[in-house]
Amino acid sequence: MKIDLANKLAIVTGSTEGIGFAIAKGLADAGATVVVNGRTQSKVDAAVARIGGTARGVAADLASAEGHSLLVSAEPRADIVVSNLGIFQPADFFDTDDATWDRHWQVNVMAGVRLARSYLPTMAANRWGRFLLLASESAFNIPVEMIHYGVSKTADVALARGLAKRMAGTGVTVNSVLPGPTLSEGVEAMLETERQKSGKDIEEIAAAFVQEHRSTSIIRRAASVEEVANMVVYLASPLASATTGAALRVDGGVIDTLM
Known part of the structure; x- marks a missing residue:
């Protein structure tokens, strides 16, 4: 099995380090032109240099509509979008104020919503595309120490499923990926x-x-960040054409259900 993403343009949000960087690197190694995203120009530049090749970057805070507009202005189209940007903050439910809930919702959910609105229509017009949301095993195994985070990740899974149904018959697949620790x-x-x-x-x-x-x-x-990235690279490829609307685990078996 050979994954070939030559002539594909991939945007990976929150990709200056961690899982996001590993995904960007994996997509680039498979031949895609990768757009790195982070909040600061220095970290974006450093990540682009590490990936090399045709990689380029956009510094923008996608937790806001303004930051999203900066990204879309710089990169108006993409074949592959990986909504990886995310935050987590352990806090007891009764100590978690509205600002914390809103911050997690804007970063973990609305950033993906805005990306979908901007990039899915062009993918549909081109009859091919891959849209991926990084959720978490916490979407199904809500952590008591950060309920707000788990709720936001459950929303990501639901968003991916709904978008997959919305894009039915277009050649565009939408999936969520559930890393564990x-x-x-x-x-x-x-x-x-x-x-x-x-x-x-x-x-x-x-x-x-x-x-x-x-x-x-x-x-x-x-898990290693590369183990998570391997799943994403496969789902972003033409080989995964029959997989859509799915929540795919890279959780090491943490979610204790059969489905």
Whole structure:
């Protein structure tokens, strides 16, 4: 099986580091021209340089309509869009104010809604396209320590399913991807205090975290960002033409259901 994305233009939001960067790199390695997105020009430039080739970037904060307009002005069309931008913030439900809920909704949900409105019509006109939303296993396994995050990710899954039905018969597929605990820079930062205290490798600490806080994990460790990116690259390819409206897991078996 060979994934060939030559002559495809792919936009990956929130792609200066972590899962987003790994996705952008994977798409570029498969031959796509990749547009990197982040909030600051310096981080965008650094990510573009690391990817090399035909990669280019747009610095814009997609949590706002204004930032979205900047992206669309710079890149008015795309064959592949990966709505990866996302935030998480552990907080007890009773300590989570409206501002926190709204911030998660704007970043984790509305950024994807705006991308879909802007890019799906052209994909449909071209009779081919791939639109992907990065959700989370937390969409089905709502974490008690950040209910607001889980709710936003459930919305992403619902959005992808609805959009897939809306795009029926156009040659455009829409799917959501559900990573589980993944050893991104953000997770490494969260575990850094424990690493310094224990002196253990970050992978060992992450595995212990998974086994304590996501006890249903079957792989019993955190996934790598590349493992998540591999699923996204496949779904973005012509090979995944019969997969749409799906919520595909890269969760290590955390979600304990058959479907």
